[in-house]
Amino acid sequence: MTELEYVKRMLTAGDYRFLLCKGEIVYTGEGNTTPELLETVKLQEDWKEGYCAASEFGKADALLSVLLGLSGVYAQLMTKSALRVLEKHGIAYEYRSLTPHLLNEGKTGLVPTEQAVRDIDDPQEALRVLTA
Numbered sequence: 001m002t003e004l005e006y007v008k009r010m011l012t013a014g015d016y017r018f019l020l021c022k023g024e025i026v027y028t029g030e031g032n033t034t035p036e037l038l039e040t041v042k043l044q045e046d047w048k049e050g051y052c053a054a055s056e057f058g059k060a061d062a063l064l065s066v067l068l069g070l071s072g073v074y075a076q077l078m079t080k081s082a083l084r085v086l087e088k089h090g091i092a093y094e095y096r097s098l099t100p101h102l103l104n105e106g107k108t109g110l111v112p113t114e115q116a117v118r119d120i121d122d123p124q125e126a127l128r129v130l131t132a
Contacts, residue, residue, distance in 0.1 A: 007053035022050030037064040063126035
């Protein structure tokens with residue numbers, strides 16, 4: 001079983017919204033993907049060549065994944081803009097469903113993190129905007 005298959009299986013078998021895996025090290029979270037990845041980037045933890053699985057995965061998450069040096073991502077719901085970022089940076093991915101956008105709870109617009117990086121393609125610039 002590949003690590004991408006492993007994180008996919010762990011996400012669906014456990015009651016997680018988010019997880020990172022690198023070898024035998026596994027971090028799980030119940031929170032939303034962007035804050036989890038943002039905290040990991042801030043802590044400068046070594047997840048290079050690791051894998052991520054998430055219930056929802058947008059462009060902000062993809063840009064943060066580039067900074068972490070992840071090798072692969074599985075998402076139950078992935079945005080088209082996240083897919084484009086992953087492809088551009090050579091990060092393997094799988095998804096269950098693809099969506100144009102992640103909408104806020106009221107369905108009146110994009111979730112704030114997606115709105116913040118909507119016109120950003122540089123991972124470092126995304127980090128600056130997301131931590132402002």
